[in-house]
Every structure is written in structure tokens, then in C-alpha cells.
Amino acid sequence: MAITSKTQRKVVYLKFPPERSGRPIMCNLTRLFDLTFNILSAHILPRGEGRMTLELTGTSDNYKKGIEYLKDQGIKTENVAQKISRDEETCIDCGLCTSLCASQALSVNPESRKVEFDSEKCTACGMCTRVCPVNAMNVELENGD
């Protein structure tokens, strides 16, 4: 798929019921909806339920269709950007988190020297929550704590 100005990138968190694990659902996102996917993390819970953080790239239209397809397959989807937050009043702009944030969702503004957070870039890796001295970052995902 060619990357154009109409393509967008989103990170979603998926919850698979046990009977869906092992099916070619991710490949179908590419085959049926021309979406490029990148699995950022995946694990299986003891009862066989799957958890996955997935980066999807494609047109807005195809993204919506792909998400509908996942829901039709019984997979619960959550937009990762809505699950990550920073307590602006608690953050002391120490910058510790920025060196660990591989997706550059956290970065230092060179002019203000304040640390800025772009939730759309966040991949819910949870690294910032481990180093933040004042617990300003909150990741509400089972694989992000």
C-alpha cells in the first residue's frame, strides 16, 4: 500500500476471545481492506484469551471497515490514544520519560523546555509509567502496566 496524505496511522488494543486465537484475522486486514499492520505487543492469558497492541495504517475509510470487521469477528477494540493520559498538574517536566519513549509520543519542546505528550503517537508500551518519579503517566491497558 502506498503511503499518501490520505493514509493515517492508529494504534489499537485488541481483546480476542479464546476461539479466535490462531485465525488469519490480521492477514485479512491487509487482504480485504488494504491496511498495513504492525504488531507492537501480543500475549495470551491463562484462559486462552488474546491481547494485542496493533498499529494500523491505511485510509480512514478502510480503517473504519477494518475495525468493523474485527468487531464482527468477536474482537473487542479500543483506541490506545484514549487509554493513555498524563496528569498535567503532576508532571514536573523532568524529561526522564522522553529518552525511553521510542515512538516519540513524549518529547521536549525546545523553546518552552516543557515535555509534550502526543497521545496519537503512543504505542502503550508502558515504559514512561515505570520511570516517572511522580506517577504522572497513566496507561489503562492490561499490557501497559
Ligand code: SF4
Ligand atoms: S506508553 Fe509512554 S513510553 Fe510508551 S509510547 Fe506511550 S508515552 Fe511513550
Ligand code: SF4
Ligand atoms: S517522567 Fe513524569 S514527571 Fe518527568 S517529564 Fe515524564 S511524565 Fe513528566
